[in-house]
Amino acid sequence: MSVQFSALISPVNCPNHGTELDCAHCGVRSLSVCGALHDDELVAFEKMSKTISFNVRETLFEQDEPSECVYNITTGSVRLYKLLPDGRRQIVGFALPGDFLGLALSERNVFSADALTPVTACQFSRSTFSEMLDEKPHLLRRLHSIASHELTLAQDQMVILGRRTAEEKVAAFLIGLRKRWGRVNASNLHIPLPMTRQDIGDFLGLTVETVSRMLTRMAREKTIVIVPDGVRLLDVARIEALAEC
């Protein structure tokens, strides 16, 4: 992981020298917006982008601030959240490699984003990106398809938040993450959890303690094993039954 990471952030040292090499060899291209582009378009596309990296806990952008850029995550994970004035927090999603941030193309950011792990991303000026959408309808089509998918996921999350028990929430969370990691990473029984228990709680509408208790319970019942930085699923069928029902 650390090897892969340092290899991928190397372009950061010369951010204005976008070479063809990056996009052509990008592991997440097929998953991303860029997957919609032909090889020749990709060269122009790459010139408009800048590889950028963030350290752990570093902020990509903040809620309500003017939205200057959009991002395509290449490595690492990002948490996306909204804060209430009194400090309550709702995490609206976790961005993984291949995910696009800035779908709304709105004047101001509708949530905050910060890095859970070291992160690399392709950064585009929002206005440049928006102009590109007017020139390349198939890119817009792709973006719309991604946004629709996100909307569907958000609606699934509404079911989880509104109508499921703590145990079902945690099970659904694990199943959802497993599916998403599966797009990036073949191993699908080990689920990396780069976020804290607090983050999971703020995503599921639970407290840290409840998340911890549910995970320990599942571990006690041999449904999962808690490992450093994640969990390993032992009884996928059981977790899916909890999540689906």
Place this chain on the structure above:
Amino acid sequence: MSVQFSALISPVNCPNHGTELDCAHCGVRSLSVCGALHDDELVAFEKMSKTISFNVRETLFEQDEPSECVYNITTGSVRLYKLLPDGRRQIVGFALPGDFLGLALSERNVFSADALTPVTACQFSRSTFSEMLDEKPHLLRRLHSIASHELTLAQDQMVILGRRTAEEKVAAFLIGLRKRWGRVNASNLHIPLPMTRQDIGDFLGLTVETVSRMLTRMAREKTIVIVPDGVRLLDVARIEALAEC
């Protein structure tokens, strides 16, 4: 209301005779996808659509069924919901006049939709509509902008579901509806509630009883008045404070 309604459903009696009159005089055009079209495009657009009406409780489409059509609501309200196998229900939204159903353009419906009141809508074949998007990038752009907005609303709803108290949920619900009715209907202190208390509960992750109790409490404290088919806001600032915080 009943007069307006019967006037608007008249085209239903001759569904294949879309006349220019409808779109040109449509009260919600500027709010809808169709707002993106020029007058000349509108004629072609209209030919592809069919005015359709639904009675109270009638189903527009059901979750997981193949998605044949997309709809643009012209009058009435629709509830959109997901069911869990054990009967628990999460309402993911209410569609009002001007709202578009079928943003995802997916093969199968991701939620069910049925009419809360008599409803009229413009119906398009999904495939026809999708082809039209390829020909008219500005229509796609409009659709994407609507989808992004819906995504933002869904994320706001996640905050409500995950991190707010029962009273705040009901307050946020009223404020949200007020804003949306304001686009259709100028009167903004009277808020029509075409849905039942059960529906509101299933939207907010509460039970009927809790919704009823919160509304009665707000009425007792002179924040609102409960009227037939809706509420009237007395102290908007107070409700907004509850919703915002």
Place this chain on the structure above:
DNA sequence: CGTTGGGTTGATCGACCTCAATAAAAGTGG
């Protein structure tokens, strides 16, 4: 080696749910 930030575990509390009864409203058919 003290400090700090996660994570776990236990005891208690309370917001909301559940269950039950009643009231009010809306259909329905004569």
Place this chain on the structure above:
DNA sequence: CCACTTTTATTGAGGTCGATCAACCCAACG
């Protein structure tokens, strides 16, 4: 127009799931 049923809304009493509060563990780190 009125009995009758059905649906929706309200209100109360009591129970419970997850929150809160508090203690403790452990690993990372200067």
